[in-house]
Amino acid sequence: MNPTRLLPLLVRAAGFAVLASLGLANEGPSDVKGLVVLPPDVVNLPVEQAILTAPPHVPPPITRTYSARVVVNLEVREVVGRLADGVEYTFWTYGGSVPGSFIRIREGDVVEFHLNNHPSSKLPHNIDLHAVNGSGGGATSSFTAPGHSSQFTFQALNPGLFVYHCATAPVPMHIGNGMYGLILVEPKGGLPKVDREYYVMQGEFYTTGKYGEEGMQSFDMAKAIDERPPYIVFNGAVGSLVGDKAMTAQAGEHVRIYFGVGGPNLTSSLHVIGEIFDKVYPEGGLSLVNHNVQTTLVPSGGAAVVEFQVNVPGTYVLVDHSLTRAFNKGALGMLKATGPENRVIYSGKEIDAVYLGSQADAGSAAARREAELKAKIAAEIKSNPAIASLTKEAQIEKGKQVYMGLCFACHQPDGNGLPKIFPPLAKSDFLLADRDRAIRIVLKGLVGPVTVNGVTFDSAMPPQEAALTDQQVADVLTYVFNTWGNKGEAFNADQVKALRNQTH
C-alpha cells in the first residue's frame, strides 16, 4: 500500500479510537476491530473508486478482466422530496435518491465500503448488502451515528444483482422511508452487451394520509403492519418515470432493466405493456436465463434483470401487473421509443367500422312488441307521481351499483375525484349545468381541458357506451345527480337512447 493511501486510513483509525474513548457512537466504536491485515495478493490489487449513479441510471459496464480493490463511498442523507404532486415526504436515502445509488462491481473484487452518515441526519443507519457473505450482510459493521463514518471490507464471491437496505431498528420503517438500492456483481466474463441499461426499483410508502392527500406525509406504522400502503411506486415517487422523465430508446435497440424490490413488504409482478422480455435473469442470479417472458415475479428484497428488444416505436408502460397498484397507487413508469414504424410487426389500428352485433336484431317483431309495452308502462308511471318517486329511489339504488362497479375507481366512492387527475362529481358545477352533456360524457367519454368548480383538468375519460345499457346510464346519472349534496330529476333510458344514436 502506498503512503498516501495509508495516511487517511491511519487518521480514520485514530478517529475511531477517540470516538470509542468518548463513547459517542452507539454500537460502532465498541465493535471496531481495527483494519484487517490484508494478504499481499489483495493489497497488491489495483485500487478503484466505485462510480455511483442515481436512478434510473446505471454505471458503465466493467471492462477490466482482473479483480480490483473497489472503494465505495456511500452517504446517508435524510431529505425532503416529492412523493406525488403536492405530496411531500422525508426520505431516508443512500446517496440522496430513492432507490439509493447503484453500485457496480465485479465478481472477485474486494470492496472497501465506507458508510458516511451526514451530520444533518437525525438517526443512526447501517447497510445490509445481500451481496455480502458475512454477519448481517455488513449491517453489524456499519451502524453509523449522524456525522460518523464506518468502514468494512468484503469480497464479492457471488455474481448477481443484489438488493441492499438499511437494517437499523425498526427495519421496516427505515426501508419504508426509502433506504434500499441495488448492487450488481458482474460475473467474471461480464454481461452481454446491450444498447441501454436502466435502474428501477419498486417500494411502498405507508403514509398517514390517503393517496394524493396533499402536504407533508409521515410514516404510518399501523398501515405498514397491515401491509396497506397508499403508495406503491417505482423509483421513489409517483410519476418518477413518466413524461420527460420516461426511459428512452430507439426502435430496434436492446434494453436491459435492473429491477429490484425494496419493499418493505410487497412482491412485484413486473410487466411491460406492449413488450415481451426476450430474457429474464430470474431472482437476480446471473447464470440462469429464461426466455420469452410476459411477467416476472420479483420478491421483496429481491431483484431480476430483464431484457427486451424494442421492435417498434411507441410508449411502453412498465407496471406491477397487480394493476390497482399501477393505476391507483403509482407503480407505473414509461419507456418511450422513437424510430421508424414497422407495420408488419405492429400495424396500428387498421379499420374502424360499424359493428352492430346482437343489437342488429333489435327490429324483430318480439323486440318491437316488448318496446311498445315498455313505453306503455313508462307512460303509465310518468302519469302517477307516487310510482315516479319510487322508481327514482330504485334507480338511485341501481345507479349506485353501477357507480361502485365502474366510476368509483376514478371519481372515488365519495365523488370527490383525485386532485389533478379525476374531476369531482360531488357538487360539480360543470356536471349539474347540463344534463344532456352529462349523458354524452358517460356515453362518449371526454377529452381535453374541462373546468370543474374553478379547477381545470386536462385528462381523458374513456367512453362507457359499450359497457352500459341505456337504463344503466340513466340509473348511474340519477345516482350521481342525487348523492353527495347533488340535487336533480331522474334520468330515463329514452333520453340516453336518443343521445346514444346521435353522431355528432
Ligand SMILES: [Cu+2]
Ligand atoms: Cu436507516
